[in-house]
Amino acid sequence: MSLWQTRWDASTKGRWTHRLIRDLRVWSRRKYVNSNFNRTWLLRKLSAQDRKKATPGCHHCSAENDDAEHTAFDCPAWNAHRTNLKNELGVNSLTTTNMIPAMLESAEAWTACTSFAVCIMQEKEEAERDREKRSTTLMAATLE
Ligand SMILES: [Zn+2]
Structure with missing residues (x-):
């Protein structure tokens, strides 16, 4: 375990x-992993979403970078x-330090926590589809 921690x-x-x-010992003792774990896991999904995107800026606020951390902890679009x-x-605040222990x-x-991630992801994906639809329509209109 300590070798694993050193490598980590x-x-x-990642x-x-x-x-x-930060502490793999705490993480490895988690009891509440359910079958949705791989499918819905906040970090992985949000990071994968980042990698797909061509432009780094946030589409939901004026931030210049939209990464998993911005989405989960900073972006005002997801305040609710x-x-x-x-x-x-x-908890009074949600931070990179307290989220996993609280979770x-x-x-x-x-x-x-998983619902939080899933809701935001779905809304982001929906917004993304809308943007694609709009740009396709705009392109078609330009070509006519
Ligand atoms: Zn944002």
């Missing part, structure tokens, strides 16, 4: 995940979701 700390990959899950999650977790507290907290 030294690795250059640094965003590392910011959230964040407030709900904070209430459900019983591991109970099955309810785990579900609250």
Whole structure:
């Protein structure tokens, strides 16, 4: 386990995940992993979404960079979701340091975090589809 931790700390990959899950011992003792884990996991999904995007800027606010951290912790577009999650977790603020420990507290907290991620992802994907539709329509209009 400590070798694993040393490698995790030294690795250059998955640094965003590392910011959230610093202590692998805590993470490995989690009890609430459900079958949706791989499908809905906040970090992975949001990061994958980032990689797909051609432009780095946030489409939902004026931020120049839209990455998983911006989406989960900063973007004002998701304030309502964040407030709900904070209430459900019983925390005053949501940070890269407290989210994972809070998430591991109970099955309810785990579900609250995954729903938070899923809701935002779905809304982002929907907005993305709308943008694609609009740009296709615009292109078609230009070609006519
Ligand atoms: Zn934003």
